[in-house]
Amino acid sequence: MSVHFPRLYVPSLITVQKPATKITIKPWNYCDKKNAADSNGAYDMMSCTLPDGTSVGWDKSGSFDAYPGNRYKLTYSYFFSPQNSSEWTRYTEDCYFDCQYKSTTPSISGTDGSLGSKSRGFGIDYTITNEDSYTYTVKAYLNDVLFDTKQ
Incomplete structure (x- = not known):
């Protein structure tokens, strides 16, 4: 018989601020209450094993190191008693979530300059600071017309 603790909802995605982050979670935030019941019987949540x-x-909290791009497992342990029974059986339920880096907006520095009347090509220097190390596309417009695209 397969048993599923009712109202246990672990998110499938958790975002972190830095590439390697110690995150603290209270696993019980993902279930309604310690004791639960449904038409199958009664449930009593006992513990949760963190990915580490x-x-x-x-009702305790724990922490572990999380890295973007990894999948992590929480294992919940609980007892179940079928309807109209006094016997309790221990079960475990594995829940998985993916860790994703919460990207930050890159900053672009440089100065707008008056180009005056130019009849030759020119260059404008700018720097993109990007702590995420993702690739961004810079699009340059002149009079609302796209004239250059750079990665």
């Missing part, structure tokens, strides 16, 4: 193997008891 640390076991966290009811």
Whole structure:
């Protein structure tokens, strides 16, 4: 028999601010309450094992290192008693989430200059500061017309 703790909702995606981040979570934020019941019987949440193997008891919090691009597992442990029974059986349920880097907006520095009447090509120097290391596209417009694109 497969048992699923009712109202256990672990998000499938968690974002972090830095490439390697120690995140602290309270695993119980992902379920409604310690004791739950549905038409199948009664449930009693006991503990949650974090991705680093640390076991966290009811209503506690834990932390672990998270890296973007990785998938992590939370394992919930609980007891279940079928309807009209006094026997309890221990179950575990694995929940997975992906870790994604919360990107920051790049900053572009440089100065707008009056180009006056130019009859030859010219260059404008600018710097893009991008702590995410993602590739961005810079589009240059003149009089609302796109005239250059750079990666």
